[in-house]
Amino acid sequence: MTLSKFINTMGKIMGMGMTMGKIELDDRGRITIPADIREKLALKSGDKLSVRIESDNSITLRKSPSLNEIEKELVGCITHPTSKKITVESIKGIWKTNKPK
Numbered sequence: 001m002t003l004s005k006f007i008n009t010m011g012k013i014m015g016m017g018m019t020m021g022k023i024e025l026d027d028r029g030r031i032t033i034p035a036d037i038r039e040k041l042a043l044k045s046g047d048k049l050s051v052r053i054e055s056d057n058s059i060t061l062r063k064s065p066s067l068n069e070i071e072k073e074l075v076g077c078i079t080h081p082t083s084k085k086i087t088v089e090s091i092k093g094i095w096k097t098n099k100p101k
Contacts, residue, residue, distance in 0.1 A: 033061075 023031045033043065041063055043049075048064040065073075071088050084090075 023034065025031055038044075043063060050062045050064050052060045052062075054060055067088050074086075074088075074091065
């Protein structure tokens with residue numbers, strides 16, 4: 001087994017996926033996502049990312065969907081006939097009023 005094949009195999013086993021790299025924090029606590037990863041994920045300046053600390057002290061970054069992406073995913077989900085147009089804002093209002101306390 002070659003070293004690169006071993007590293008790819010271990011990365012998959014450890015849940016690192018196919019794209020790995022090392023990044024560094026700057027003096028203000030910022031990181032730079034490598035260009036090849038930004039291109040693969042279609043990330044651009046101003047995009048919002050969610051960050052989550054995993055139980056093994058790893059960090060997961062996920063691209064947060066835009067309102068347009070959320071709206072596209074919801075189209076067709078509400079099948080009850082209604083004369084009122086369903087908007088992202090109306091769905092947010094429902095979520096806010098029905099939020100568990």
